[in-house]
Amino acid sequence: MKILQVSPAYYPAISIGGPIFSMLELEKQLIAEGHFVDTLTTHLGLTEAEKQQQPLDSIINCSEQNRRIYKRFYGHPHYTFSPSTLIWLMRHVNEYDVVLINGIWNFPILAAAIACRIRNVPYFIFPHGTLSVDAVSLKRATTKAVLLALFVRRIVKGALRVVFTTRMEERKVLAYIGGRVNAFVLPNMVDSKEFQHLPARGNFRARFGVAPDVTVLLHYGRVAKVKGVIDSVRALAAVRERIPNILYVIAGGCEPNYRQEIEIEAKTCGVSENIFFTGLLERSEGLRALVDADLFILPSVSENFGMAVVEAMLCELPVLISDNVGISFDVGKARAGAVVTLTPDGKALASAIVGLLLDETALRVLGQAGRRFALENYDTPAVRSQLLTMLALV
Known part of the structure; x- marks a missing residue:
C-alpha cells in the first residue's frame, strides 16, 4: 500500500516527546512490511540547525519507500496553522490508499480529515492522549470545547478507526466526546x-x-x-x-x-x-x-x-x-x-x-x-x- 502519515511535528523533533518516537517506529515497521510511507509535517519542534537540514516544500527522499515533506506553519505552535499543508493535501491525498492522522487539535489534522473526506480516502486517527477530559483541562479547555463541537467530533467519528494505545485511553476518549467510535487498540512499538x-x-x-x-x-x-x-x-x-x-x-x-x-x-x-x-x-x-x-x-x-x-x-x-x-x-x-x-x-x-x-x-x-x-x-x-x-x- 501507499500510506501517508500526517502530523504537526515529526522526527527529529524529539522535544515533542514520546509520540515522535512511536510514529517513527510505526513508519519503520510499515516500511519493513513492504509499504510505501510518506510523511507530511511541519517544522514544529525542530532546532534551527535541524530546520536547515529539513528544507520546506521539498520532497526529502529518505529511502526508496519513504519520503518526507515539511510545510511552513504560522502563529501559535499549538495549532500550527499551515495553509500550504491543506493545499498539498487537496492535490495529492488521492494518491494514497490510506492516511494516518496523528493528533487532534492542530490545523494539519483538520486539513487532512477534510481532504480525506472530500477525496474519499480512508483515514485512521491516532489521538496520542490528547482527547480526554484530563488532558484537555490542562490547556485551553474552552477553546477545545468549541473545536470539539464544531468539527473534532465529526472528524473522529468519520475515521475508519480511531487508534488507541491502551483500553484506558479508549475509555477516556469515549467519555469525553460522548457516543461510540470505530476503535482499534494498537500499543506503541519499541525496537x-x-x-x-x-x-x-x-x-x-x-x-x-x-x-x-x-x-x-x-x-x-x-x-x-x-x-x-x-x-x-x-x-x-x-x-x-x-x-x-x-x-x-x-x-x-x-x-x-x-x-x-x-x-x-x-x-x-x-x-x-x-x-x-x-x-x-x-x-x-x-x-x-x-x-x-x-x-x-x-x-x-x-x-x-x-x-x-x-x-x-x-x-x-x-x-x-x-x-x-x-x-x-x-x-x-x-x-x-x-x-x-x-x-x-x-x-x-x-x-x-x-x-x-x-x-x-x-x-x-x-x-x-x-x-x-x-x-x-x-x-x-x-x-x-x-x-x-x-x-x-x-
Missing part, C-alpha cells in the same frame, strides 16, 4: 535492539557530577504539568527524611515557564538542593540516564501510554507509575512495576518511593520483571500481528 547493548553504569553520573552513592530518582521525557513532576517534588520532602542522600533528576525539555514553577515548589518544600535539571538529552545520553538511575517515577495526571516507562523497563530500571498511566493496569497485573494511586497530600507517592528504595531485592526483581514484560508486550515483533490486523481493514 528492543536499541536496548540490547546498554552503556556501562556510571557515565551519566560522571558527566553531571553525581556521586556513585547518591540515590537517583529519574523523570525522563517531556517535562510538562500532565507528568506530575511537581507531585514528585512534594513527595521528595518526605522521602528525604528517610533517604537523605537522594537526588531527583529531571531529564527532558520543559514546557515554557514550567521549570520556574517546579523550582518555586522545590524551594517551598525545602528540597531545591535535591533536584537537578539536565535539559533535553540526546538519545544516547538518555540511555545513560536510565542506566544510572535507581528508580524511574512517573506520577502522571494523564498519560495515554507511557513510552518512557517502557524504555526504562527495557533498561531494567524499576518503575513507579500512577494509575493514570495508560499501561499501569497491565504493568501492575504482571508485577512488572509499582503502581500508585495519587493523593492530594502526596503521602501515597512518598511512601511508595521509600518502600521500594529501602528494599534492594524488590528493586532488582522489579527491574528484571519489567524488562521481560516490555519485551513480551511492546517489542516490535510482539505488536506486529495487531498492526497487520489494522492494515487489513483498509
Whole structure:
C-alpha cells in the first residue's frame, strides 16, 4: 500500500516527546512490511540547525519507500496553522490508499480529515492522549470545547478507526466526546535492539557530577504539568527524611515557564538542593540516564501510554507509575512495576518511593520483571500481528 502519515511535528523533533518516537517506529515497521510511507509535517519542534537540514516544500527522499515533506506553519505552535499543508493535501491525498492522522487539535489534522473526506480516502486517527477530559483541562479547555463541537467530533467519528494505545485511553476518549467510535487498540512499538547493548553504569553520573552513592530518582521525557513532576517534588520532602542522600533528576525539555514553577515548589518544600535539571538529552545520553538511575517515577495526571516507562523497563530500571498511566493496569497485573494511586497530600507517592528504595531485592526483581514484560508486550515483533490486523481493514 501507499500510506501517508500526517502530523504537526515529526522526527527529529524529539522535544515533542514520546509520540515522535512511536510514529517513527510505526513508519519503520510499515516500511519493513513492504509499504510505501510518506510523511507530511511541519517544522514544529525542530532546532534551527535541524530546520536547515529539513528544507520546506521539498520532497526529502529518505529511502526508496519513504519520503518526507515539511510545510511552513504560522502563529501559535499549538495549532500550527499551515495553509500550504491543506493545499498539498487537496492535490495529492488521492494518491494514497490510506492516511494516518496523528493528533487532534492542530490545523494539519483538520486539513487532512477534510481532504480525506472530500477525496474519499480512508483515514485512521491516532489521538496520542490528547482527547480526554484530563488532558484537555490542562490547556485551553474552552477553546477545545468549541473545536470539539464544531468539527473534532465529526472528524473522529468519520475515521475508519480511531487508534488507541491502551483500553484506558479508549475509555477516556469515549467519555469525553460522548457516543461510540470505530476503535482499534494498537500499543506503541519499541525496537528492543536499541536496548540490547546498554552503556556501562556510571557515565551519566560522571558527566553531571553525581556521586556513585547518591540515590537517583529519574523523570525522563517531556517535562510538562500532565507528568506530575511537581507531585514528585512534594513527595521528595518526605522521602528525604528517610533517604537523605537522594537526588531527583529531571531529564527532558520543559514546557515554557514550567521549570520556574517546579523550582518555586522545590524551594517551598525545602528540597531545591535535591533536584537537578539536565535539559533535553540526546538519545544516547538518555540511555545513560536510565542506566544510572535507581528508580524511574512517573506520577502522571494523564498519560495515554507511557513510552518512557517502557524504555526504562527495557533498561531494567524499576518503575513507579500512577494509575493514570495508560499501561499501569497491565504493568501492575504482571508485577512488572509499582503502581500508585495519587493523593492530594502526596503521602501515597512518598511512601511508595521509600518502600521500594529501602528494599534492594524488590528493586532488582522489579527491574528484571519489567524488562521481560516490555519485551513480551511492546517489542516490535510482539505488536506486529495487531498492526497487520489494522492494515487489513483498509
